[in-house]
Amino acid sequence: MNDRAEWGTPPAMTRPLDHLVLPTADLDLARGRLTSLGFTVAPRGVHPFGTENRCLYFSDGTFIEPLAVADQAATDAAATVGNVFVTRDRMYRENFGSEGFSAVVFGSEDADEDHRRYVQAGVSAGDRLDFSRPFVDASGRSDTASFRLAFAAMPQMRGTFVFACQRVNAPRVDRSALEAHANGAKRIAQIVAVAPEPAAITDFLSTGAEAGAAGQAGELDLPNSRIAVMTPDGYAKHFGLPCDTREPLAFSAVVFSVCNLDAARRHLVSTGVDHDMRADRIIVPAAPGQGAIFIFEENS
Missing domain, CATH: 3.10.180.10 (2,3-Dihydroxybiphenyl 1,2-Dioxygenase, domain 1)
Known part of the structure; x- marks a missing residue:
């Protein structure tokens, strides 16, 4: 993060x-x-x-x-x-x-x-x-x-x-209107995956991205984002959310960079979306139509 x-x-x-x-x-x-x-x-x-x-x-x-x-x-x-x-x-x-x-x-x-x-x-x-x-x-x-x-x-x-x-x-169309979001989201700052054996999964993801030799187990830096691979216990401690998956790899959460965290929270309040504040981030649990946990962080 x-x-x-x-x-x-x-x-x-x-x-x-x-x-x-x-x-x-x-x-x-x-x-x-x-x-x-x-x-x-x-x-x-x-x-x-x-x-x-x-x-x-x-x-x-x-x-x-x-x-x-x-x-x-x-x-x-x-x-x-x-x-x-x-x-x-x-x-x-x-x-x-x-x-x-x-x-x-x-x-x-x-x-x-x-x-x-x-x-x-x-x-x-x-x-x-x-x-x-x-x-x-x-x-x-x-x-x-x-x-x-x-x-x-x-x-x-x-x-x-x-x-x-x-x-x-690549289509020659103007996507600027589609890239403007009321919550202030600018980019996908991080993907969070859960795995019982983070080292093996980090190696696999490094192969997928042609990242050369994998770095520290649980971390993969991309040119425009990052993937964090956590054990179920580590994930629960970091985000305060349970995850008891026994799958070799479960993609669990998406972290978005927003311009202003308070403004993003006000939008969620105005639309009645349940969310939690934890360690300067907004956590929105997964729901029908939103298959992953969404996390909002300011300028991350």
Whole structure:
């Protein structure tokens, strides 16, 4: 949770954070919940393989992807031909339910190379995936977004995964209105994961991000964010929240940097969102439509 100026300098090739995937049962419910938290929610985006999203965009180019199943027949067909994105999403929902935090995604300039790295390291989750989808900005202007993905997971992970995302075609649309949030959130400062064996998971995440030799167990610095891996006991002590997971890796919380913590809290009070103040941070428990714990910290 340190200020960014205090972070270690990650290796030059370390992949940046691109986005996070948060499964949900209902995008309309998710939109209502996230709006009450003070986020601007993007229009619905539809994938060609039966899933859909309504994203939260940030000014540094990262985003959060609430993900729902829109067309069961299409996802069935995609899973049959080995679509890893759909298969892992389905696996996650079968094991943990339709609300959660399934994936951390790293930015990539060459997803083919990332796929080769994952195969060589023995953590590839399956074949690489190319796809395109329409993108619509707040004014209704549309363009096409195209992506190339490479996937990684440890064999014992029951749906949780990471992947590298190459933005083959970035839409030429104005996202500035979508990047302005009433709660003052500017970026994803940190992702918090829980693991019984943090050292092994830190190594895995370092492979996912091509971070070279992993640093101290439980810490992974990215160029634009940080991942903290804590034991269940350490997580409970740090945040005052229970977490008794026996999973090898559970993504649990997202820490947002906000301009003014008091202003963010006033917004939550005005919309009736339950929250706690602890050690100069606001903690909002997970809820339907918000699959992870959300934490707000000032200028972190």
